[in-house]
Amino acid sequence: MKVSAEILNLVPYKPGKPIAETQREFGLKEVHKLASNENPLGPSPKAIAAIQASLQQQHRYPDPSCYDLIQKISSKWNVPASQVGIGNGSNEIIDLLIRIFCEPGDSILTSQAAFVAYQVCAQAARVKVRMTPLRDDLTIDLKAIADDFFRNPTAKTRLIFIPNPNNPTGTIVGGAELSEFLVRLGNRDDVLLIFDEAYTEYVRDSHFKEAAKFYKEYSNVIVLKTFSKVYGLAGFRLGAMLCPEYVLELYNRVRNPFNVNDLAQVAGVAALDDEDYLKQSQKAVWDGLDYFYKELSRLNLKFWPSEANFVLFDTKRNAQEAFQNLLKKGIILRPVQNYGLQTQLRMTVGHADENKKAIAAIEKMLTEVPEVG
Numbered sequence: 001m002k003v004s005a006e007i008l009n010l011v012p013y014k015p016g017k018p019i020a021e022t023q024r025e026f027g028l029k030e031v032h033k034l035a036s037n038e039n040p041l042g043p044s045p046k047a048i049a050a051i052q053a054s055l056q057q058q059h060r061y062p063d064p065s066c067y068d069l070i071q072k073i074s075s076k077w078n079v080p081a082s083q084v085g086i087g088n089g090s091n092e093i094i095d096l097l098i099r100i101f102c103e104p105g106d107s108i109l110t111s112q113a114a115f116v117a118y119q120v121c122a123q124a125a126r127v128k129v130r131m132t133p134l135r136d137d138l139t140i141d142l143k144a145i146a147d148d149f150f151r152n153p154t155a156k157t158r159l160i161f162i163p164n165p166n167n168p169t170g171t172i173v174g175g176a177e178l179s180e181f182l183v184r185l186g187n188r189d190d191v192l193l194i195f196d197e198a199y200t201e202y203v204r205d206s207h208f209k210e211a212a213k214f215y216k217e218y219s220n221v222i223v224l225k226t227f228s229k230v231y232g233l234a235g236f237r238l239g240a241m242l243c244p245e246y247v248l249e250l251y252n253r254v255r256n257p258f259n260v261n262d263l264a265q266v267a268g269v270a271a272l273d274d275e276d277y278l279k280q281s282q283k284a285v286w287d288g289l290d291y292f293y294k295e296l297s298r299l300n301l302k303f304w305p306s307e308a309n310f311v312l313f314d315t316k317r318n319a320q321e322a323f324q325n326l327l328k329k330g331i332i333l334r335p336v337q338n339y340g341l342q343t344q345l346r347m348t349v350g351h352a353d354e355n356k357k358a359i360a361a362i363e364k365m366l367t368e369v370p371e372v373g
């Protein structure tokens, strides 16, 4: 059977190494996973109670319109229900947007070291991926992205993905640069601007401008949200999209009618109502980041201040070797060589005691793995 070169060359998304696998491989009892930007608090207690109360209904198909969840999102996030789409994680929405708006041979445009799912989904759809260079401080260069769009009309760029904050760098874009980007590209009818806001609840920079607040002013701006991070529901697979009605109409045509299961919908509604949990989740991350910054500075390791729930830091070592060394100590971090970052690791904020153990393991690793020049 003939298979296209894009599929044959596709490097699949590599998720964080699972705890059970690490326990098996290294014969360890205690393993801490700070590798997948998950919420260390577990799901919201309100979500757990709502799921338990719904178990008896699971012989029924889920509501294909996600009515209750969309109504709840509409009231909590102050957006019209007619502009809310729901997906099996925001990853599914990324995948479907590419399939809806790009034909094989068209392009998506993003930055180097932007969240890798855009690339994987595009390649699977035989869509080309254009990437502009990162700035030296690892921020995304919005001007370079807009310039690339205008300079390369034959690339047929249909979608521009801006993860804000970005994973794995934790950096944000904003200010005059964002305004100019929107002046140049906003309201065009030949390209969609997709702001992936998986981590905005963790942003502490007071100047940050959320697309979820301004997307309505544009006919071509889409916002992606996830319930996997601050809402603590990664295992349920639940994501949302805020977008103009015409985009939603196409999305709802293409998606599987039962793409979001009932327990995910129920959990999402309950989590949106759990303000205490949300605040605790933010506080755990902010405290954890401040702790990491203090300790990484003490260890003389460069890090990039993060507006998300993880921090990228430079081990000054081959990151694979550092990663393997930490695995043996029961600490799973995330290598990011697939983003072109050879000596850095990404570390998610965990429980306070996990954060301490991670730092202790890193301190020991520094004495065991040689520095690279």
Ligand SMILES: Cc1ncc(COP(=O)(O)O)c(C=O)c1O
Pocket: 036, 037, 088, 089, 090, 091, 092, 115, 163, 165, 166, 167, 196, 198, 225, 226, 227, 228, 234, 237, 238, 239
């Ligand atoms: C920037 C960004 N967007 C989207 C996602 C995917 O989230 P979901 O779990 O909703 O598919 C992630 C997950 O890590 C992410 O970092």
